[in-house]
Amino acid sequence: MSSTLDLLPYATTEAQRAHVQAVAEHGSAAAAAPATGISRGTLTKTISVLRKRAALVGHGEHNPHVPDGFRVKGVSRLIDSDGATKQEWIKTERDKPSPEDVAEAMDRAFADWDGPLAHPVPAPAVTEDDKLTVYPMGDPHVGCLAWAPETGADYDLEIAEHLLTDTARQLVDFAPPSTRALVLNLGDFFHADDPSNRTPTGGNQLDVDGRQAKIIDAGLRIMGTVIELALTKHEVVTLVNVRGNHDPSSSLWLSRAMRERYRNDPRVEVDTSPAWMGHMVFGENLLAWTHGHGAKLPTLPGKMAAAWPKQWGDTTYRKCHVGHFHHKDTKEHDGATVETYNTLAARDAWHAMKGYQADRYAVCEVYHRGKRGPQRIHRVNVETP
Numbered sequence: 001m002s003s004t005l006d007l008l009p010y011a012t013t014e015a016q017r018a019h020v021q022a023v024a025e026h027g028s029a030a031a032a033a034p035a036t037g038i039s040r041g042t043l044t045k046t047i048s049v050l051r052k053r054a055a056l057v058g059h060g061e062h063n064p065h066v067p068d069g070f071r072v073k074g075v076s077r078l079i080d081s082d083g084a085t086k087q088e089w090i091k092t093e094r095d096k097p098s099p100e101d102v103a104e105a106m107d108r109a110f111a112d113w114d115g116p117l118a119h120p121v122p123a124p125a126v127t128e129d130d131k132l133t134v135y136p137m138g139d140p141h142v143g144c145l146a147w148a149p150e151t152g153a154d155y156d157l158e159i160a161e162h163l164l165t166d167t168a169r170q171l172v173d174f175a176p177p178s179t180r181a182l183v184l185n186l187g188d189f190f191h192a193d194d195p196s197n198r199t200p201t202g203g204n205q206l207d208v209d210g211r212q213a214k215i216i217d218a219g220l221r222i223m224g225t226v227i228e229l230a231l232t233k234h235e236v237v238t239l240v241n242v243r244g245n246h247d248p249s250s251s252l253w254l255s256r257a258m259r260e261r262y263r264n265d266p267r268v269e270v271d272t273s274p275a276w277m278g279h280m281v282f283g284e285n286l287l288a289w290t291h292g293h294g295a296k297l298p299t300l301p302g303k304m305a306a307a308w309p310k311q312w313g314d315t316t317y318r319k320c321h322v323g324h325f326h327h328k329d330t331k332e333h334d335g336a337t338v339e340t341y342n343t344l345a346a347r348d349a350w351h352a353m354k355g356y357q358a359d360r361y362a363v364c365e366v367y368h369r370g371k372r373g374p375q376r377i378h379r380v381n382v383e384t385p
Contacts, residue, residue: 005037006048021146034306037277043124044312050061059192107316118261119223121231124177131178131375132282133234134365135171135226138341139244139323140164141142142222143215144191145207146346156209156345158217167380168226171364172233180364182280183226186323186341187244187291189251190219193347200248207348219250223258231267238269243276244323245293283369287317291322292340301336317373326351328359344382 004024013019022043026032027042036043078087128175142164175181192215193200197208199328208215223239241251255272262268268278271278277290295303295343300320305312312318318336325340342361360382366375 004047006100007047008053010050010053018052019043020050031156034303036322037275037279037303037307039276039288041294042276049195051140060249064161069258085374108240115158118228118265120265121228121267123231123235123267124233126234127177127179129179130283130369131176131180131204132177132285133178133181134287135175135181135183135320136321136341136363136365137164137183137189139186139188139326139343139345140363141191141246141343141345141348142219143208143210144345144348145209146348146352148351151218151347153346153350155348161218161222164222165225165229166210167344167362167382168229170227170242170380171362171378175233175364176366177233179235180282181230181237182287183230183237183239184289184321185223185239185241186289186321187251187252188246189223189241189254190215190247190324191325191371193247193250199246206246210306213327219254220257220261221253224261227258227262227268231256236267238280239266240271240278240289242278242289242291242293242323243274256263264353277303277307279304279311281315284316284337284371285369285371286311286318287320287367288320288336290320290322295339297329297331297338298333300338301333304336316371317367319374326356 002161003286006021007020008017011020019042020039022032023029024228026035028045029040032038032043035038048317064200066192140160141155142160143157144155144160146153150153190204192206192208192212194199195212197202199206227232227237228237238253241255241258243251245255252272252274257272258268259270262270272370275290276294279286281287281290284306286308288300288308290300301318304318304320312335320336320338322340323343326343326345328340328342330337330339341363342358343359344362347356361379363379367373368375
């Protein structure tokens with residue numbers, strides 16, 4: 001059987017090459033996942049795609065009769081009674097870039113860009129260096145459309161923009177003037193990933209408010225407003241956009257768009273990592289994050305320890321922030337707390353049909369750099385009719 005490294009020539013992106021090398025180094029996708037922070041499913045899918053691609057070489061994948069922009073998805077043969085091939089059909093489909101392909105293309109496109117940037121926000125006069133404020137954004141679902149007679153509450157682009165920015169304003173007003181802040185979008189910032197208005201994996205139909213360009217514009221306005229509100233209170237603001245099951249590709253370009261918006265502002269840091277799980281260390285605190293659809297919650301502390309063993313050993317307080325579930329659940333596991341976060345978004349028709357219920361609110365959390373660790377939480381509720 002060929003080595004996993006034999007698939008490297010068939011990888012077309014840096015992400016695919018990294019996945020191959022990780023699986024080869026650790027011996028399997030299951031072993032590589034906790035060590036790299038890349039989900040087992042993503043690694044397995046990459047290896048499967050590349051094996052199929054390798055198998056097709058010599059059977060038409062690079063055939064000159066395959067037009068540019070298309071790729072081979074299979075081969076059919078007419079076999080005679082002696083087993084000889086009498087005729088062969090090459091089945092093609094239009095090439096679809098992966099989310100990683102899109103992210104790499106955006107990096108190249110923005111490399112020498114010199115377009116308009118955000119206006120700088122005046123820095124606060126005094127900040128507290130021993131504190132970190134975290135603003136978790138639980139599944140905003142920008143672009144979701146909900147009709148109150150069916151779902152219990154209305155939700156559309158206008159409502160989403162008002163709720164998200166007004167709540168951020170209240171949370172920032174409450175927060176201490178910590179030197180550092182983390183705006184932590186826990187995934188599913190956008191309700192739909194593309195104009196098909198279906199979930200990328202399951203293909204489930206989504207109720208969406210408006211055309212994709214309109215939703216993108218609203219999402220960029222919302223995220224820009226949230227960051228600039230945070231800049232009025234904090235010296236440095238870090239933005240993380242976690243990849244969700246609704247927006248695995250959109251989250252990548254959202255990070256890159258925000259990076260370019262604040263390219264010339266040293267007070268804004270944007271994490272553009274494509275990994276499904278990430279982390280930050282603040283003094284005695286190890287803070288991790290993931291969307292939550294790719295791993296069972298009790299396993300997350302173990303994944304943290306395996307992925308970042310030094311940071312795990314050097315810290316006293318450890319927590320994994322999770323979206324996806326739309327309700328609060330906090331459990332202390334061996335060595336770390338795992339918490340899922342509520343959403344400000346109203347239920348869509350599918351969740352209403354299933355009978356899911358949860359309070360709609362957002363919080364901000366304050367962490368002390370030293371042994372006091374987590375200090376306080378402030379909550380802002382959605383006003384009910």
